[in-house]
Amino acid sequence: MICVENCGGLDLAVTLDCGQAFRWKSVSNGWHGIVEGRAVTVWMEGDTLFIDGAEESDRDFWVRYFALDLDYLALRQRFCSGNKKLALCVQAQPGIRVLRQPFFETLCTFIISQNNNIPRIRAIVERLCEHLGEALPQGGYSFPTAEKMAELTAQDLAFLRAGWRAEYLIDAAKKVASGEVDETALCAMPMQQAKDRLMTIKGVGPKVADCVLLFSLSFWDAFPMDVWMKKAMQQLFPRGIPVACRGYAGIAQQYIFDYARKNLSRSSEKATKKSTQKCKPTN
Numbered sequence: 001m002i003c004v005e006n007c008g009g010l011d012l013a014v015t016l017d018c019g020q021a022f023r024w025k026s027v028s029n030g031w032h033g034i035v036e037g038r039a040v041t042v043w044m045e046g047d048t049l050f051i052d053g054a055e056e057s058d059r060d061f062w063v064r065y066f067a068l069d070l071d072y073l074a075l076r077q078r079f080c081s082g083n084k085k086l087a088l089c090v091q092a093q094p095g096i097r098v099l100r101q102p103f104f105e106t107l108c109t110f111i112i113s114q115n116n117n118i119p120r121i122r123a124i125v126e127r128l129c130e131h132l133g134e135a136l137p138q139g140g141y142s143f144p145t146a147e148k149m150a151e152l153t154a155q156d157l158a159f160l161r162a163g164w165r166a167e168y169l170i171d172a173a174k175k176v177a178s179g180e181v182d183e184t185a186l187c188a189m190p191m192q193q194a195k196d197r198l199m200t201i202k203g204v205g206p207k208v209a210d211c212v213l214l215f216s217l218s219f220w221d222a223f224p225m226d227v228w229m230k231k232a233m234q235q236l237f238p239r240g241i242p243v244a245c246r247g248y249a250g251i252a253q254q255y256i257f258d259y260a261r262k263n264l265s266r267s268s269e270k271a272t273k274k275s276t277q278k279c280k281p282t283n
Contacts, residue, residue, distance in 0.1 A: 082244020
């Protein structure tokens with residue numbers, strides 16, 4: 001077990017259960033999850049993060065995953081001083097973090113997220129891992145590799161009960177396995193170019209691409225838009241995202257999104273019930 005001190009007010013519940021990650025489960029003493037073949041249980045005591053099941057050699061991995069190397073205190077101060085409405089969003093849930101998740105897993109889970117809800121997304125992801133991932137010594141399964149999935153057809157994924165998404169998953173796997181869509185190359189591109197490259201994958205539209213850019217590749221200006229975010233921008237920021245967010249609009253978006261779901265008018269609730277996940281891409 002390792003512990004990481006001075007986590008800047010990290011709130012695990014809101015971070016792990018807001019729809020940006022789909023392999024974390026609430027347990028009696030915290031949250032249990034599997035990331036890149038590492039099965040761990042995490043919890044907070046004060047401002048210290050405890051990671052049971054982690055080795056000291058993996059400390060940098062987890063610091064990066066939870067974005068503990070970013071100065072969130074400075075970001076929150078910058079956001080709050082720049083706009084009163086943005087300050088309201090930040091202060092409502094200051095412990096939100098944007099994770100740095102594995103690239104191929106993030107790509108697949110947000111393809112699965114299309115026109116879907118969080119419980120069903122999680123169930124499909126777990127079936128995918130149980131059937132095609134590697135069994136872990138600690139229990140559970142790793143996320144399957146692009147290379148393994150690229151050998152399959154959409155019909156081979158019938159067990160997922162994912163419908164038309166299976167075809168998109170196979171195309172994503174083939175493009176990643178072949179290097180046509182490469183994580184390292186994407187990170188080296190300007191954001192719009194990386195977004196365009198991601199959208200060469202079947203079923204990946206602007207919203208899925210923005211989710212991958214933000215939640216995996218650390219393009220902090222990526223700004224996924226769903227029904228709640230459209231409502232938030234209309235009601236709170238009709239002139240656009242505040243200048244104070246420049247360079248970190250995607251991180252600001254997390255605060256805005258959480259605030260919008262919990263506080264804004266629910267007049268269009270019927271339209272959003274089918275889309276309670278963080279990103280509901282359309283294509």
